Amino acid sequence: MIAPDDDSNETDEAPGSPRRLLHSYGRRRGRKLKPNQTALLEKHLDALSVTTPLDLAATFGRMPERLRLEIGFGGGEHLAHQAANNPDVSFLGAEPFMNGVATMLRHFEQKGLRNVRLYRGDARELFSGIPDGALEAIYVLHPDPWPKARHNKRRLIQKPFLDQARRMLKPGGELRLATDDPDYLIWMLQRVLIHPGFEWTARTADDWRLIPADAIETRYGIKSRLEGRPATFLKLRRRETAA
Numbered sequence: 001m002i003a004p005d006d007d008s009n010e011t012d013e014a015p016g017s018p019r020r021l022l023h024s025y026g027r028r029r030g031r032k033l034k035p036n037q038t039a040l041l042e043k044h045l046d047a048l049s050v051t052t053p054l055d056l057a058a059t060f061g062r063m064p065e066r067l068r069l070e071i072g073f074g075g076g077e078h079l080a081h082q083a084a085n086n087p088d089v090s091f092l093g094a095e096p097f098m099n100g101v102a103t104m105l106r107h108f109e110q111k112g113l114r115n116v117r118l119y120r121g122d123a124r125e126l127f128s129g130i131p132d133g134a135l136e137a138i139y140v141l142h143p144d145p146w147p148k149a150r151h152n153k154r155r156l157i158q159k160p161f162l163d164q165a166r167r168m169l170k171p172g173g174e175l176r177l178a179t180d181d182p183d184y185l186i187w188m189l190q191r192v193l194i195h196p197g198f199e200w201t202a203r204t205a206d207d208w209r210l211i212p213a214d215a216i217e218t219r220y221g222i223k224s225r226l227e228g229r230p231a232t233f234l235k236l237r238r239r240e241t242a243a
């Protein structure tokens with residue numbers, strides 16, 4: 001296990017070797033779980049949990065025809081919203097933060113969701129089990145900004161990540177990013193705009209200033225807006241062929 005402050009590793013490495021990946025997340029555990037959270041985990045987690053190496057057919061009982069992935073779902077409000085509004089789509093959510101997983105399970109129970117499976121860990125550990133073109137969308141909403149320059153390399157949005165995202169998406173599939181951090185926004189743009197596998201679909205400023213019509217604000221989205229840092233949304237379409 002790589003210690004959170006160990007900067008000796010690089011993220012820009014060949015994919016598929018999780019041990020060599022720098023952590024892009026902070027804590028795995030936060031406040032002590034409340035008894036109702038523990039009860040939710042005990043009740044649902046075994047049935048909903050995804051293990052690695054990922055076997056999609058076993059995870060969903062059959063190979064899903066339509067599949068989306070949310071990376072770092074936090075409290076799971078966006079994942080639950082999408083899953084409830086798209087019952088014909090299968091959803092994978094990845095989140096190492098146990099308190100977030102417990103909150104997601106509350107949404108899961110309240111909305112009676114059947115089409116979601118959860119991975120309690122680094123989403124990148126799932127990638128080798130996701131075939132080329134299997135995903136119709138990937139959501140990365142308010143990824144950890146790692147604002148200190150010496151920690152920037154922990155940021156999830158890096159070229160190797162974009163290469164993998166492009167591989168896993170169907171042609172025309174969407175990679176959707178959101179951030180409230182101006183520095184990370186520039187970082188994202190610097191990488192996605194030069195990536196040959198994606199095109200930015202925005203036509204007007206509202207396309208990046210307004211929350212997409214099919215989404216809801218996440219906990220971090222609400223918090224940052226109330227603190228005067230509204231989110232920017234980047235909707236990127238996988239090109240049919242790399243430019």
Ligand SMILES: C[S@@+](CC[C@H](N)C(=O)[O-])C[C@H]1O[C@@H](n2cnc3c(N)ncnc32)[C@H](O)[C@@H]1O
Pocket residue numbers: 023024025026027071072073074075094095096097100121122123124140141142143144145156218219220221
């Ligand atoms: C700033 S929070 C945002 C949470 C949520 N998306 C929201 O908007 O409220 C970033 C989340 O991404 C998770 N995360 C970071 N790196 C991740 C990774 N490689 N795989 C899965 N989750 C990750 C963190 O644990 C954290 O919960």
